[in-house]
Amino acid sequence: MTNSTAFTAAQLAGQVDSHLSLERIDNCQIHQHALPAYQALQTAAAQAGFKLRAVSGFRSFQQQLNIWNNKFNGLRAILDSDSQPLNTAILSDEEKVFAILRWSMLPGASRHHWGTEIDVCDSLSLPSDYQLQLIPQEYDTGGYLADFTRWLDANIAEFGFFKPYQQDLGGVAREPWHISFKDIADNAQQQHDLAQVTATIEASDIAGKAAILANIETIHQRYVINVST
Numbered sequence: 001m002t003n004s005t006a007f008t009a010a011q012l013a014g015q016v017d018s019h020l021s022l023e024r025i026d027n028c029q030i031h032q033h034a035l036p037a038y039q040a041l042q043t044a045a046a047q048a049g050f051k052l053r054a055v056s057g058f059r060s061f062q063q064q065l066n067i068w069n070n071k072f073n074g075l076r077a078i079l080d081s082d083s084q085p086l087n088t089a090i091l092s093d094e095e096k097v098f099a100i101l102r103w104s105m106l107p108g109a110s111r112h113h114w115g116t117e118i119d120v121c122d123s124l125s126l127p128s129d130y131q132l133q134l135i136p137q138e139y140d141t142g143g144y145l146a147d148f149t150r151w152l153d154a155n156i157a158e159f160g161f162f163k164p165y166q167q168d169l170g171g172v173a174r175e176p177w178h179i180s181f182k183d184i185a186d187n188a189q190q191q192h193d194l195a196q197v198t199a200t201i202e203a204s205d206i207a208g209k210a211a212i213l214a215n216i217e218t219i220h221q222r223y224v225i226n227v228s229t
Contacts, residue, residue, distance in 0.1 A: 007114070012192050013200050014061035014113030028057030031115030034181035038118065041159040045122070050148050055132060055177070056119040059112035065206060068107055071100050072207035079103055081173055083135040093211040101223045102173045106212065108200030109192070109224045111164065116185040119177045122148035139176035149176050164227035171226040194220045
């Protein structure tokens with residue numbers, strides 16, 4: 001695949017999976033053209049003493065919608081910037097929307113819909129009884145995955161990957177576990193516009209819809225397209 005290859009609107013929004021490989025990695029699916037590069041990265045990681053595991057790959061629109069609605073409706077914790085649970089009872093709908101967006105993207109706008117995004121860990125570095133939380137403290141200095149993170153940062157570019165949330169740019173919080181297959185992801189990003197995101201939200205059964213649509217341009221600028229390159 002090259003940068004000229006187009007995604008359909010349904011692929012960009014995670015409403016179909018026709019762009020994905022039939023072969024699964026750690027029970028996850030990714031884009032068919034990202035799979036060889038990821039497998040090569042896994043091999044290099046193994047040679048360096050790590051067991052690279054995909055925690056999450058493709059996420060459908062419905063899966064992302066369930067995450068969003070559960071958070072908005074209080075069935076799942078909304079975390080603050082320090083990965084601590086917020087008291088959502090005191091938040092307005094608008095405040096809840098922006099709090100959720102720090103860690104969970106709007107359904108229809110998630111990069112995980114594209115199949116180019118993979119959340120990863122090193123399973124050898126985690127205690128056998130440990131439940132991975134996907135918070136920065138696990139990947140930063142002093143965390144179980146600190147050595148793995150340093151290796152990943154030094155090597156992913158060689159295999160065509162980068163970290164879109166390597167830095168906190170004032171939108172999505174820093175996600176040191178999130179890698180992206182750059183050529184295809186950049187192509188998807190160019191095709192993924194505000195009008196499409198808005199139409200997808202308007203047609204969905206999403207909690208907080210009025211607050212989302214009232215702030216959709218800000219959301220698109222601050223969270224959807226505001227990534228590290």
